[in-house]
Amino acid sequence: MFVLVNLKTYPCDPLEVARAVRDVNDTTDARLAVAPQAAHLERVAETGVETWAQHVDPIDYGSNTGHTLAETVAESGAVGTLINHSEQRLKLADIDGSVRAAERADLETVVCANNPAQIGAAAALGPDAVAVEPPELIGTGTPVSQADPDVVEDAVAAAASVDDDVSVLCGAGISTGDDVVAAGDLGSEGVLLASGVAKADDPEAALEDLVEPL
């Protein structure tokens, strides 16, 4: 299972969480990675943890003030990027452009979507993976795998019907090892989570709990 920890703009110490993700990754067969804010990418990557960006823009080098260029993200040490997160929604053409920009910079891609129909559309753009996240469950602590298992199974079916090579992650409310196991049982190859680790008093203990049953 792939466990991707998104730090959003939570007021956590990104280096503390990065070191925890790195250290717990060394204890498990699961693959763990962290997605800090763009300004923290380089320092986080220097810890040795697998580092992802939260977003890249559908742009190339040039006059794009305030945008995030995929090549700069890669130079900062990121190996992958989220695209179209629920909190950073893009138009369809821009999702496509961001996937192409990430590919140009050799970044792995996870395109997020709200529901199975959008997952099918996202999979058609050829990312490495898609992540289904019902927005109403994000940050609630109520896991999608429990509150809405059909959405995960339907997302897996939607992606497979378009492109078998696109993996499916699920996210929203996931915070325990049981939640991760349930996600896997529904056909998900990984989880995207944030508050369960970024807002935990002890991020390393939270991560240990997440991977314990894997």
Ligand SMILES: O=C[C@H](O)COP(=O)(O)O
């Ligand atoms: O990127 C992560 C997702 O939005 C899930 O967030 P959450 O784990 O706080 O529900």
